[in-house]
Amino acid sequence: MKRILLALLLTIGSAKADLVVIGHPKSGVEALNAKQVQDIYLGRTRAFPNLKFALPIDQANYRRAEFYELLTGRSLEQINAYWARIVFTGQASPPLQLPNDAAVLSTVRDNEGAIGYIDRASVDGSVRVLLLLRK
Amino acid sequence: MLYYGALPVYHYDGGDISKRFEVGEGFLTVKAFGGHAFFQVPLDQSSYFDASSTLAAGSLSYEQGNWRARLSVVYNHSNNEIPLMLAALLRDPRVNGVWPGAASLSSELSIRGKTAYYNMVGLAYDDGTWLAQAEAAYIDSTVSFYPSTASAYLSLGRRFGPVTVYSLFGIAESLRHDVKLSSPALPLPELAALREGVDFAINGNGVDEKSLALGARWDVYENVDVKFEWSHYWLGQQGDQLWDRREFGPVPGNVNVWSVGIDFLF
Numbered sequence: 191m192k193r194i195l196l197a198l199l200l201t202i203g204s205a206k207a208d209l210v211v212i213g214h215p216k217s218g219v220e221a222l223n224a225k226q227v228q229d230i231y232l233g234r235t236r237a238f239p240n241l242k243f244a245l246p247i248d249q250a251n252y253r254r255a256e257f258y259e260l261l262t263g264r265s266l267e268q269i270n271a272y273w274a275r276i277v278f279t280g281q282a283s284p285p286l287q288l289p290n291d292a293a294v295l296s297t298v299r300d301n302e303g304a305i306g307y308i309d310r311a312s313v314d315g316s317v318r319v320l321l322l323l324r325k
Numbered sequence: 326m327l328y329y330g331a332l333p334v335y336h337y338d339g340g341d342i343s344k345r346f347e348v349g350e351g352f353l354t355v356k357a358f359g360g361h362a363f364f365q366v367p368l369d370q371s372s373y374f375d376a377s378s379t380l381a382a383g384s385l386s387y388e389q390g391n392w393r394a395r396l397s398v399v400y401n402h403s404n405n406e407i408p409l410m411l412a413a414l415l416r417d418p419r420v421n422g423v424w425p426g427a428a429s430l431s432s433e434l435s436i437r438g439k440t441a442y443y444n445m446v447g448l449a450y451d452d453g454t455w456l457a458q459a460e461a462a463y464i465d466s467t468v469s470f471y472p473s474t475a476s477a478y479l480s481l482g483r484r485f486g487p488v489t490v491y492s493l494f495g496i497a498e499s500l501r502h503d504v505k506l507s508s509p510a511l512p513l514p515e516l517a518a519l520r521e522g523v524d525f526a527i528n529g530n531g532v533d534e535k536s537l538a539l540g541a542r543w544d545v546y547e548n549v550d551v552k553f554e555w556s557h558y559w560l561g562q563q564g565d566q567l568w569d570r571r572e573f574g575p576v577p578g579n580v581n582v583w584s585v586g587i588d589f590l591f
Binding site: 225229234235262263264265267268270271272273274277278 | 345347350352388451453454484486487489544547550588590
C-alpha cells in the first residue's frame with residue numbers, strides 16, 4: 191500500500207513539475223528564449239546565438255512529450271511527423287535520446303555544446319538554466 | 326507522378342554545398358549542386374537507351390515558424406544521342422530523294438547538346454495539425470519531343486493523432502505548338518507509315534493531365550509509416566508523356582491508381 195501511495199505521489203509530483211532547459215556554464219550562453227530553443231530542437235539551426243555548436247539532447251521517456259508540448263504546443267506525434275519530413279529530405283537528424291534526467295545532466299555537464307531538458311527539481315550547480323518551461 | 330514525373334529518377338553523381346543564414350525571424354538556406362545524371366529511356370518494347378546529362382542547380386529556401394518557401398533552378402545538358410531508327414531513316418539519301426526536307430526533321434529527334442531548365446517555386450505551411458503545400462514548375466526545354474511544360478499542385482492535409490488525411494490536386498500541360506511535317510512527294514504506304522511514326526515521335530509526347538488524390542498516412546512508429554492513396558488522372562489528347570506506354574494506341578482518358586506504401590527511416 192505504501193508503495194502504491196509513493197508511486198502515486200511521485201506521479202503527481204512529476205506531472206506538476208516544471209522543466210528547465212540546461213546548458214554548460216562555459217557555453218557562453220546566459221539564457222535562451224523559447225524560439226531559440228525551438229530552432230535548435232527542430233533542427234532549424236545547429237548553433238547557439240553566439241554561433242557556437244549546439245548539441246540538443248532529447249529524453250527517451252514521457253518527459254519528451256511534456257517538453258515539446260510546453261515548448262511548441264505540438265504533440266509527440268506531430269513532432270515525429272515533423273522529423274520524418276526533415277530526415278527524409280536529408281536536412282538533419284533528430285536529437286540524440288538519453289534515458290533520464292541523470293544522463294542528460296551528466297552529458298551537459300561534460301560537453302560545452304550540449305543542451306538538454308530536465309525536471310526543475312533535478313538541477314544542480316554544475317549546469318546553467320537557459321530557459322524555464324512552466325506547466 | 327504528375328508533378329515530378331518529368332524528372333529522371335535514376336543515378337546522380339555529384340556534389341552539393343549549402344549555407345544557412347539567420348535572416349529576420351527565420352532561416353535562409355542557399356544551396357548549389359552540380360553533377361551528372363544517368364538514366365534509361367525506354368525505346369520500344371524490349372530495349373532501353375542509356376542517357377547521360379550534366380546538371381547544375383541552385384536553390385533558395387526560407388523557413389520561418391510554420392512556413393517554408395523554396396525557389397530553385399536546375400540546368401540540364403544532354404550529353405549523348407538517342408539511337409533512334411527513325412532519325413537514321415530520315416537522314417537516308419534515298420528517303421530524302423522522295424521526301425524532300427526529311428533530313429531536317431532528324432534534328433527534331435536529337436537530344437545531344439540540347440538543354441532544359443527546371444524552374445520551381447513552392448510554399449508550405451504546417452502548424453502540426455493542418456498542412457498545406459503548393460508548388461509550381463516550368464520546364465523550359467529545347468528538345469522537340471520533350472516539350473516545355475508547366476505544372477503545379479496544391480495539397481491540403483490534417484493530422485488526427487498518428488493519422489494524417491490529405492488531398493492533392495495537380496495539373497500539368499505542355500506549352501508548345503506542334504511541329505508541322507512536310508509530306509512525301511510519292512504516295513507510298515511505306516513513306517506514309519514513316520511520316521506517321523515521325524509525327525508521333527515528335528508531336529505525340531505532350532503532357533496534358535489533371536489529377537486528384539486522396540490519401541491517409543499512418544505513423545505506426547517513430548520511424549515507420551504506412552500510406553494509402555487513391556489517385557485519379559484525366560489525360561488529354563497526346564498528353565500521356567509521363568506514362569510508360571509500350572504500344573502505340575489511343576490515349577486513355579482516365580487512369581485510377583490505388584497504392585499502399587511503407588516508409589522506413591534507418
